[in-house]
Amino acid sequence: MAKGSAAVLLIDAGNTRVKFAYYERLSAAGAEEAPAAPVRFILTHAEIEGLAAKLKQFATKPSLVIGVNVSGPLSAARIREQLDAHCGEQAYEIHWLASEPQLLHLRNAYAEYQQLGSDRWLAMLGLSVHEAAQKRPAMLISFGTATTIDTVFQDQFLGGLILPGLQLMSDSLVSGTAQLPAIQWATSSYPPAFPSSTAEALLSGITAAQVGAVLRQWLHVLKHCQQAPVVFYAGGAADYVLPELSRLLAEQAQLHGFDTIELLPFEDPALAGLLLYAQYYLAQ
Numbered sequence: 092m093a094k095g096s097a098a099v100l101l102i103d104a105g106n107t108r109v110k111f112a113y114y115e116r117l118s119a120a121g122a123e124e125a126p127a128a129p130v131r132f133i134l135t136h137a138e139i140e141g142l143a144a145k146l147k148q149f150a151t152k153p154s155l156v157i158g159v160n161v162s163g164p165l166s167a168a169r170i171r172e173q174l175d176a177h178c179g180e181q182a183y184e185i186h187w188l189a190s191e192p193q194l195l196h197l198r199n200a201y202a203e204y205q206q207l208g209s210d211r212w213l214a215m216l217g218l219s220v221h222e223a224a225q226k227r228p229a230m231l232i233s234f235g236t237a238t239t240i241d242t243v244f245q246d247q248f249l250g251g252l253i254l255p256g257l258q259l260m261s262d263s264l265v266s267g268t269a270q271l272p273a274i275q276w277a278t279s280s281y282p283p284a285f286p287s288s289t290a291e292a293l294l295s296g297i298t299a300a301q302v303g304a305v306l307r308q309w310l311h312v313l314k315h316c317q318q319a320p321v322v323f324y325a326g327g328a329a330d331y332v333l334p335e336l337s338r339l340l341a342e343q344a345q346l347h348g349f350d351t352i353e354l355l356p357f358e359d360p361a362l363a364g365l366l367l368y369a370q371y372y373l374a375q
């Protein structure tokens with residue numbers, strides 16, 4: 092493939108949904124112009140068989156596909172099938188990235204680097220840009236199928252937490268008990284401190300488990316780095332916990348002498364990391 096610039100498809104295949112970003116023309120790192128905004132779209136795994144049809148909307152076909160996949164080899168094979176159907180005679184390169192001890196400027200603190208989910212690793216690369224810009228530790232909370240709470244400091248992924256995501260917590264209560272119902276998730280609500288119904292008790296319990304884990308890690312980062320981190324959030328379930336997360340972190344920040352806490356959305360951090368990698372790859 093001629094390097095320098097290419098039509099590039101980036102893929103973040105999570106356990107619930109597959110996120111895509113398509114750049115009709117992406118230039119190598121160091122190019123003067125910033126990349127034009129990509130077209131983004133999301134498919135569930137059940138919708139992957141419509142990927143080839145979805146890609147038909149673009150005037151070009153991708154010549155470079157770079158992705159991360161934590162949803163198993165079958166997902167990768169089904170995506171590949173769709174890309175083959177779409178690209179036909181046109182050759183394309185495809186690379187599924189795995190975690191490494193170091194990628195570009197970012198170091199990985201995992202003892203066995205292969206264990207780290209490739210989506211988390213590339214998300215950390217995306218996050219590292221914010222860490223460098225803000226000159227402060229950066230945390231990323233990804234409220235996906237699983238919830239992950241990860242930190243980058245001084246160009247190193249320090250490590251992070253994995254806990255069941257909101258839906259998994261709810262599902263496990265439903266399947267493991269006789270009486271508990273499924274939760275009806277609602278955005279923009281503060282779950283009550285003293286729930287007086289089963290529905291409220293479940294909502295408050297799960298939300299507290301999620302934001303409590305974030306708070307615990309925020310305190311560890313503060314102690315370890317001697318600086319308040321900037322906190323980013325992502326993932327399909329984020330909106331359900333955001334009000335309580337924001338309230339609790341702001342309260343804790345004040346208790347620790349900070350006026351405010353920065354809690355910022357980060358739209359698909361793994362795709363942001365993949366973009367950096369793709370630009371670097373095109374420059375080789």
Ligand SMILES: Nc1ncnc2c1ncn2[C@@H]1O[C@H](COP(=O)(O)OP(=O)(O)O)[C@@H](O)[C@H]1O
Nearest residue numbers: 105106107108234235236237256258326327328
């Ligand atoms: N339209 C939706 N489809 C699927 N999950 C959704 C949707 N809206 C919110 N969610 C929530 O988002 C979670 C999946 O988030 P996502 O960031 O796509 O995860 P993953 O990266 O693990 O695939 C689900 O577990 C569910 O709680």
Ligand SMILES: CC(C)(COP(=O)(O)O)[C@@H](O)C(=O)NCCC(=O)O
Nearest residue numbers: 105106161206207208235236237253
């Ligand atoms: C933690 C994860 C399940 C998160 O997946 P997601 O919720 O994004 O679908 C995934 O990154 C994974 O399988 N990781 C491997 C173990 C690790 O990162 O340590």
